[in-house]
Amino acid sequence: MNYIIYDLEFNQRPSVLTNIDSNNISKLPFEIIQIGALKLNKNLDTISTFNALIKPTLYKTIHPFVEDLTKITTEQVNSCDTFPEVYKNFLNFIGSEEITFCIWGSADIKELIKNIKFHNLSTSSISKKYIDVQNYVSKHFNAPNGTKIGLKNAVELFNIATKTEFHDAFNDAFYTAEVFKKIYNHNIVSKTYESFPSRRLHQPKEKIDTNALIFQFEKMYNRKMTKDEISIIKTAYMMGKTKQFIKNESE
DNA sequence: AATACCATTCCGGGGTCTCA
DNA sequence: TGAGACCCCGGAATGGTATT
Numbered sequence: 493m494n495y496i497i498y499d500l501e502f503n504q505r506p507s508v509l510t511n512i513d514s515n516n517i518s519k520l521p522f523e524i525i526q527i528g529a530l531k532l533n534k535n536l537d538t539i540s541t542f543n544a545l546i547k548p549t550l551y552k553t554i555h556p557f558v559e560d561l562t563k564i565t566t567e568q569v570n571s572c573d574t575f576p577e578v579y580k581n582f583l584n585f586i587g588s589e590e591i592t593f594c595i596w597g598s599a600d601i602k603e604l605i606k607n608i609k610f611h612n613l614s615t616s617s618i619s620k621k622y623i624d625v626q627n628y629v630s631k632h633f634n635a636p637n638g639t640k641i642g643l644k645n646a647v648e649l650f651n652i653a654t655k656t657e658f659h660d661a662f663n664d665a666f667y668t669a670e671v672f673k674k675i676y677n678h679n680i681v682s683k684t685y686e687s688f689p690s691r692r693l694h695q696p697k698e699k700i701d702t703n704a705l706i707f708q709f710e711k712m713y714n715r716k717m718t719k720d721e722i723s724i725i726k727t728a729y730m731m732g733k734t735k736q737f738i739k740n741e742s743e
Numbered sequence: 744a745a746t747a748c749c750a751t752t753c754c755g756g757g758g759t760c761t762c763a
Numbered sequence: 764t765g766a767g768a769c770c771c772c773g774g775a776a777t778g779g780t781a782t783t
């Protein structure tokens with residue numbers, strides 16, 4: 493079993509809307525422009541790495557905010573392959589052995605699947621098993637309720653040397669791997685990503701089928717019930733439900 | 744800037760219980 | 764049954780934190 497630790501950088505919709513199809517925007521708010529990854533074996537040795545920029549096809553110019561954060565420019569990505577090609581290479585890199593993804597937060601698995609679907613590619617060949625490293629680290633350091641530890645903080649808390657910049661998909665994947673090694677233990681279990689979050693089916697309102705109730709009595713007694721009887725039956729049924737006449741054993 | 748997630752908070756509906 | 768008091772739970776709204 494291998495671990496694939498990966499990180500993504502996204503581009504996003506420009507602040508000023510252009511002629512981009514609004515239908516697509518709702519489908520894909522974040523377009524992947526870099527995938528960085530490391531493959532670790534079960535002893536957590538790095539056995540292979542992957543790093544690729546991606547030419548966006550939906551939001552073709554890098555949002556200034558994203559460029560500032562990631563230092564990735566429109567020029568840079570323009571000479572790169574588009575997502576389908578890079579994804580194919582990424583799958584090759586992952587290989588055919590059984591794997592578990594390790595990611596920082598849960599957003600990256602979600603966005604990866606969204607991007608795959610956006611390009612009408614199959615999601616069947618990609619593992620849905622993942623470990624949210626950020627979640628385990630936040631627990632490890634007892635992060636206050638409702639807060640998560642950022643990658644940079646985690647790296648500093650573990651005194652991991654920071655030789656390279658953050659907000660680069662490969663570097664962040666590398667740091668995530670280093671942090672993963674620090675917290676790795678046998679209590680860590682992977683989760684399975686569901687694209688359709690299992691929304692709990694809410695209880696339907698309890699509605700008494702009065703007609704069926706009365707009909708049952710009429711069948712049992714082989715006659716029509718009078719108005720009074722109907723009223724008494726209904727009341728008795730409700731009273732039965734309240735359990736207010738149940739005797740306690742101690743009494 | 745845009746988005747997602749999480750915990751917290753708030754509200755209302757439903758159920759329960761009691762009384763008449 | 765119907766009214767009123769109470770409680771509990773789920774959904775909606777909110778605010779903070781994180782992601783790029």
